[in-house]
Amino acid sequence: MAKLFLLCRVIPAFRSVCGEDGVSLGAAVREQHGRDESVHRCRPPDVVVWPRSVEEVSALAKICHHHHLPIIPFGTGTGLEGGVGALKGGVCFSLRNMDRVLDLHQEDFDVSVEPGVTRKGLNSYLRDTGLWFPVDPGADASLCGMAATSASGTNAVRYGTMRENVLNLEVVLADGSIIHTAGRGRRPRKTSAGYNLTNLFVGSEGTLGVITKTTLRLYGVPEAMVSAVCTFPSVQAAVDSTVQVLQTGVPIARIEFLDDVMIDACNSFNSLAYPVAPTLFLEFHGTEKSLEEQVTVTEEITQANGGSDFSWARDAETRGRLWKARHDAWYAALALRPGCKAYSTDVCVPLSRLPQIIVETKEDLMLNGLTGPIAGHVGDGNFHCIMVMDPNDQDEVIRVHEFTERLARRALALDGTCTGEHGVGLGKRALLREEMGPLAIEVMQGLKATLDPKNLMNPGKVL
Amino acid sequence: MAKLFLLCRVIPAFRSVCGEDGVSLGAAVREQHGRDESVHRCRPPDVVVWPRSVEEVSALAKICHHHHLPIIPFGTGTGLEGGVGALKGGVCFSLRNMDRVLDLHQEDFDVSVEPGVTRKGLNSYLRDTGLWFPVDPGADASLCGMAATSASGTNAVRYGTMRENVLNLEVVLADGSIIHTAGRGRRPRKTSAGYNLTNLFVGSEGTLGVITKTTLRLYGVPEAMVSAVCTFPSVQAAVDSTVQVLQTGVPIARIEFLDDVMIDACNSFNSLAYPVAPTLFLEFHGTEKSLEEQVTVTEEITQANGGSDFSWARDAETRGRLWKARHDAWYAALALRPGCKAYSTDVCVPLSRLPQIIVETKEDLMLNGLTGPIAGHVGDGNFHCIMVMDPNDQDEVIRVHEFTERLARRALALDGTCTGEHGVGLGKRALLREEMGPLAIEVMQGLKATLDPKNLMNPGKVL
Incomplete structure (x- = not known):
């Protein structure tokens, strides 16, 4: 911590967290973690910073890089797989103060947003333009966070997920350098120029860099x-x-x-x-x-x-x-057992496998006395069990954990994936290995090591 | 060459090229290069192999890896940016003998194909199923080649490009290891499990690995x-x-x-x-x-x-x-100047910039006395100039080259890309650097070095 307080003297954004007296950390941590809706245990960072520009993010990242401090990007904290926990402490980059909608091009159906802009915020901004951004994961998540977690939701069957709707990203890498995944300011609707860096960062869950701007594809509001x-x-x-x-x-x-x-x-x-x-x-x-x-x-x-x-x-x-x-x-699921908490787990299988996996999953829930109503984006073969449980009942927590692993393995056995849209985060790392096989995991590890050789970017997540 | 003939004794696929007497190389090279429709100079490989399975591709790649021999994947040779030229010699992997349609799942709207299957071949196979694969780059290209070059074409405005339609790839890496970019046999319609390896290989133009199978999304034939x-x-x-x-x-x-x-x-x-x-x-x-x-x-x-x-x-x-x-x-363009050759160059800009770039480009053509009718996928902001020229007129060849560079830079100045669908190949490497900026290029180089540290995969292309 001494090192961090020292850093406060260098960067205004650091000062805005710790203040000259360095006492505001508690509030910052509460802010960061009050909204993590997953069942993953709170793992607070050592410090939270609120940079106001990409230059500040870059300067902060350089300091973290120099001092080997983990960097945990934070949007709205609405992720479900523990993606914002600071497993190894370090610096949480809360990006809510970068909240401008930039460069709306109505005729080109595109817009760029900073990480503090949420999907509802953007759609409210677009209200009079006849355009909208359809990807809707339920929560009013930040759009850069949605890019980071490859979010989707109810509209994906028609409009695609974040993968299909991000045109460009501005990313600060672990060493503080700033890249634009499709080149600075570029926004063609399609491209085959070089490796698809945009979709390497979409879904990387903060483990490869901090997304500081995303350029999105927009759609005409339906008549x-x-x-x-x-x-x-x-x-x-x-x-x-x-x-x-x-x-x-x-x-x-x-x-x-x-x-x-x-x-x-x-x-x-x-x-x-x-x-x-x-x-x-x-x-x-x-x-x-x-x-x-x-x-x-x-x-x-x-x-x-x-x-x-x-x-x-x-x-x-x-x-x-x-x-x-x-x-x-x-909320209806939560009301089934007042005083309990909920955790939504997610898998995705080919459409024809849905009846089998849903029937088997319902039998599993019954057999193990678990409450887990099912809701899903069936057009994509994607569904959730909303697990309602008493977090103080250790036995039930373990049974839920074992159930979610069985559910994921059932999806894997049916040519599916352990996560259609929630991501891997902290909770599904072992399942990802089963899903991908050791060689593909080695490739992912190689990419991570290339972009973040010190393992500072959101360490302990995904891989 | 001595080393290659030695290798023929090891692998049946090698023998099938060189024969016991090692004389069939000329024909193989002609086969490989007869169909390259670009203006790039023929750069034949030292040898061509026709593997019949992923195991043979892997075994061949291991030998090449061991002996530091370049590997040039070859589908149908219909690419336009010189992607199949063997700049440093080496072994051309012609994949036409791997031509099976595998694992059609009608209810799930997906199918897997080997690299010898072309888009017309697949659609012919699907004729009685009520399904089709819409991506149509014009040429009857191999689908794995289309994945490798991130092809698109006329239907992309409705159905997307290869980026949106590849669910999984089987890839042989430079060292001969076999990976499945979404995990072996997996084919959910969406996923957020780990880094998006699938879209890292889509559009990598053979520089990161040999695509030996691709799983594609299908669509219902319109009524x-x-x-x-x-x-x-x-x-x-x-x-x-x-x-x-x-x-x-x-x-x-x-x-x-x-x-x-x-x-x-x-x-x-x-x-x-x-x-x-x-x-x-x-x-x-x-x-x-x-x-x-x-x-x-x-x-x-x-x-x-x-x-x-x-x-x-x-x-x-x-x-x-x-x-x-x-x-x-x-062919209509070619007929404008009988005896000449054609080269189709491609750029893509935001829709609103199309009028400006097309008007300026037409002026440029007139001013420089060049024949370059324009056709384009205007819904994506993507268009081609079909440059008709006399390949023996060195002055004209140079003027066409300079024109295509000016056209690409015009697209870059208008927030666009130097290639919407033809790829970078050999011809647009310098332009890619301008488009992406040095830091993003460094990231691409880092990814390439991680996956192919000896620079054996289609060397001299893209980067």
Whole structure:
């Protein structure tokens, strides 16, 4: 710590944390960790800095590099796999003071944002432009954090994940040097110029550098939206409907699955009366006319698969009411056991494997007496179990941990991945090794060693 | 060469090239280089091998690695930037004998292919499944080669490029080790598990490893297609129409721009009578009903921008006739100067910069007495000048070279890239440095050194 207080004299951003008297650390750590919603134990850094520019981030990184201090980038702390824990202490770079929306190009459908800008903040900024940024992981996460964790969410089936929507990144490397992954200021919609550095940093979870700016692809706000809900006799019937909807080319914007337990929880939480059965929530974006057809085709498909209680909504208010169940799933799950905490685990498998893995997972939950309603982005084969548990019940915590590992291995056995969108962080490092195999892990380790030879960038995560 | 003939005794694949008498090299080199359509000088390898399995590729790579022999992967040789030239001699790995379509999963919309499978070959294989693979760079390239060069083409505006459509790659590294970039056999539609190795190898142009298998995302064949052609008073009017079509969310499948010179060439070549003016060729995919609306909206937009002679076609034959001009653009350009050769150069800029760069480029062509009709994937801001020149006229060759450099620098000055889809290869290495800046190039060099410390993989390309 003495070394850190010494550093405060060099950089204004350091002073703004520690102050001249060096006492504000406690508050900084609380700020950093109060919002980590994962079950991972709080691992505070030694100090938090709030740089205000890429130059300050670079200067701070150079000092950390010189003194072998770990660097932990921090956006909004909404990640779920312990990505912001400071396992080896060090300096947390909280980036909330870099919060400008830069360089909006309406005609080119792109915008650049600093790391303090959240997805809701950006969409609010874009309100009068007819454009929006669709990637929506649920939380109001920072967009640079979403790039760092390769976030996706409900809209990914139509608009892709962060991987498909980041055009360029400004990154401060471990030694303080500043790079632009697609070249400074560049924003073509496609490129084949050299190695794809942009997508090397997207999903690197702060282990390769600090993302200080991201250039994003934007979309025209759809002329109209329609939402629908439909109940199915089985998981298989819901998945079959999903496959057939995708097969026909309906450009569906959202297709979300909730299992019977999740629906039951939502009914209780929101005083709703959905049938307690596997359910799909759908959303269609397009012109008024095209929506009619999308809905008709989808309704025919769901009916042919035994779907019933197909209800749909066109105006914003009714759509909001319809989706309330899905949007409040997290809180509805928590309400199943008051006083408990929740942890959302995530896997992703090829579509055809969904019925098998969901049925087996539900049996596993029952067998082990665990509460884990299921909600998922079924169009991508991605789903979550929201594990509701008593964090003081050590036995239950262990059973949840063992369950999530079994779930991930079940996904791996079905050609899937241990994480579709939450990332590896702290919690899934061992599973990543099983997923990738030793040689691919060696390649990842080689890349990490090249970019961060001192292992200072968010150490102990991913690999 | 003595060393290579010695090697022939070890590996059957080597024997199949050199034979026991070691004389078939000439034919092999001709096979390799007969199809390189770029203007880059033929640089033959010392030997060509035709491995039949990933194990043979691995065994051959180990021998090359041990003896410090360069490895040049070869798919169909349809690349345009000299990517298959053997600058330092060495061993060309021709992969045409690995030509199986593997593991088609219709319900999951994915398939794996070996490197000998071309895009037309795959689509022919898929004919009865209701699925197709849309990425279409023009040439009937091998799909693994398309992954290696990050190919795209006319459909990218709707379906994305190879970057968005490769789920997994099997890669043999320089030392002969075999990795799977997303883990062996994995094919979830999305993942956030570890570094994105898949997209590090997509677009690496053979400089990081030999791609021996690629897992691709497939799409449902659209129920119907409609094509249209429309003439504009100016480049600006054509681009404005494009931006507005994208803005309204019309899910346009193709939107291709041809300049007046290109249209004139096409008219002559195919005895057509399109007005000699900036022209858009469009294609819409969807249901019968949705197509009507897409066409109506697009026609309204083009008319509001002064577009005229809007003609459209629904049945396959009329569509084929309509698109013939665009499809034959290469040969129409060549026919402008019989006996000459053509070289297609490519840049990509943000949409709003297209009018400026195209107008300036046409002036440049006129001023320097060069023949370079323009055709482009305008929905992505990507366009090509098809440079028709006399390869024996050294002065003209130099003027074309200088022109392509000016064109690339013009794209760079407008926030664009020196290559949207042809790659860097041999021809654009200096431009890549200007585009990326020295620090990002250093990062790329670091990645290359990590994966290929002896610089054996396609040396002298990209970096």
